[in-house]
Amino acid sequence: MVSEPLEGFDTSQHLYHRLKKAGLTFHPKPVFKDDKDLPFGEKIGENLISAIKRSKVSIPIISENYAASEWCLRELIHIMKCKERGEQNVFPVLYKVKPSEVRELKGDFGRAFKSHKDKFDEEVKQQGPFLCVVLFDRREAELIKELVRQHDFLLPLPGNLVENDHRVAEVMKWVDANASETRIIGICGIGGIGKTTLAKIIYNKLAKEFELCSCIMDIRGTIHCRGIEHIQNLLSSDITRNHGSIVFDSVTGIRKIQFICGKKKVLIVLDDVDCRYHLDKLIGGCDFGLGSRIIITCRDKALLKSEYICCELKEMDGTNSVRLFSSYAFELEQPRMELATLPKDIVATIGGLPLALKIIGSFLKGKHQSIWIETHEKLRKVPHMDVQQKLRISYDSLGYEEQQMFLDIACFFIGIDKRFATYLWEDLQYCPDSGLETMIGLSLMKIDDNNELRMHDQLRDLGRAIARPANKKPWKCSRLWDEKAVIVQRSKVTIISLTGVNMFLAFSW
Structure with missing residues (x-):
């Protein structure tokens, strides 16, 4: 997100269009600019905060009049909160303002803040003008070039990430960035085992070595909602850095991907692929350049071709399982004395499935010891591999x-x-x-x-x-979502309607 006061500056214009031209690869709308890209007709405050939260990188351009705008300062507060949580990178820029003027509230910057501060709320008064991190002064063209060069735009990782070094090392061994041949690596395992997180870690480690990169998450779900053509469009747009291209049919889509990837060294991550047909429509027949790396995550290793490298994930070991569980249950705090032994007992019952550890840990955060003991007893009654019943404990706690x-x-x-x-x-x-x-x-x-x-x-x-429980007829369930169920429901309504008509006619007769 490029953030600036609404009147605009030459630096922001140059930087905005240069970043657009650079073509960031992980966001369908890679750059936001306050006065142009935010939806018209809605509350501007909500849209600004939403844009900040969705951004991977924020570049607040701090000018002479920046401190006169409560919204600019409020944006900056939210940006720095996201930075503190590790959710985004921040590269603030001073434009025609000296660092000392920002630090000491002097000059035009200081006067702008002091003349408007009585209108600001307390949070903005206390924090706003002091959150500016300064890049050293230089000419505009050099500054823009340096910013574009420095930005990594890596994939965001969970704030409570507990890296399993053994897992990462095993996949990196097969990736071997120094090997000259093209390698396609499949990361396989049950749902919730950590395939997506591992793929993101590997991607972030490799991205700097490749000029052409694409990482597409949740392919299974996205295809269900938008079709394979949408995924083909994302992939081709990332590789060409042309976000205006459109794919209309899957045959044209794969031909386009084959053409643009031909003889090019690329890094591609395809997350949650569940069908060989989809894989063929995304990378089938592609003649990738030497050194290319394609990483696929899937549940069923049978959809991977024999020439692909397969890395099958197992559950986390006990030590890392406890670390992950505790990161959600206690965050940065030490466990209370009465809970000292319970984490290990609960983890031993849950097993090493990261998703279950995350859900149960989040549920128990801040809960009384009696809730921990009660939850442990519930988990002990659930079969080890019955993930859904473990997850239901959190659902049952909702209103x-x-x-x-x-x-x-x-x-x-x-x-x-x-x-x-x-x-x-x-x-x-x-x-x-x-x-x-x-x-x-x-x-x-x-x-x-x-x-x-x-x-x-x-x-x-x-x-x-x-x-929709398995033992209930579709028309007796609270929600229907697939085509078959909707057809059955329509048939039931038709029968009821016809019966009502017949009864009415018989009564009238």
Whole structure:
């Protein structure tokens, strides 16, 4: 996100268009500019904060009048909070302002702040003008060149990441960036085992070695919502750095990918592929350049071709499992004395599945010892491999409205803009903001860079199993989402309607 006061400056114009031309590869809308890219007709404050939260890199351009704008200072506060949480990189720039003027609130910068501060709230007064981190002064062209060169634009990783060095080392051994031949590596394992996180770590380690990169997440879910052509378009756009290209059909799409990748050294990550056909439509027949690396994550290793390298993930070991669980259950705090032994006991019961450790840890954070003991007993009654029943403990802790929102997301709203779902929940007199915040806090769902609702497929399957139990007829269930169920439901309604008509005619006769 390029952030500046609304009147604009030459530096921001140059930087904005240079970054556009550079073609960032992980965001469908790679650069935001406050006065141009934010949706018209909605509350500007909400859109600015939303844009900040979705950004991987923020570049606040701090000018003479920056401190006169409460919104500019408020943006800066939110940007630095995201930086502190490790969610984005920040590269503030001083434009026609001296570092001493910012530090000491002197000159035009200081006068602008002092003349407007009485209108600001307390948080902005205390923090706003002092959060500016300074890059040394230089000519505009050099500054822009240096900023573009320095930006890594790496994939964001979970804030509570517990790296399993053994896992990373094993995959990096097969990747071997120094080897000249093209290598395609498949990372396989059950849902929730950590395939996506591992692929992101590997991608971040390799990205600097490649000029042409693409990382496409959640291919299975995206294809279900938008089709294989959308994924082909993302891949070709990333490689060509032309985000205006469009793929209309899958045959043309794969031909385009084959053409643009021909003899080029590329780094591509394809996350959560579940079908050989989809894989063929994304990289089939491609003559990649020497040194290319293609990383695929999938559950079923049978969809990988024999010439691919297969790395099958196992559960985390006990030590790393406890570390991951504790990072969610206690964050940075030390366990209370009465809970000292419970984490190991619970982890031994859950097993080394990262998703389950994350969900249960988030649920137990801040809970009384009695809840920990009760949860441990519940987990002991669940078969070791029954992941859904373990995850249901967190679902059961939700209030009624939150449970309904969880089921709505699982059945209908994965990959849908948060705003559309919020309109529905507001009409139902729910409290969507607090409900979503609760579910995010329990790691049951998240809102992605595009403001779309996301949920791990294990949690999605849990929600759908609750909404439509296997032993119930479709028309007796609370929600229907697939085509077959909807057809059955329509048939049932038709029968009921016809029966009603017949009864009416018989009575009239």
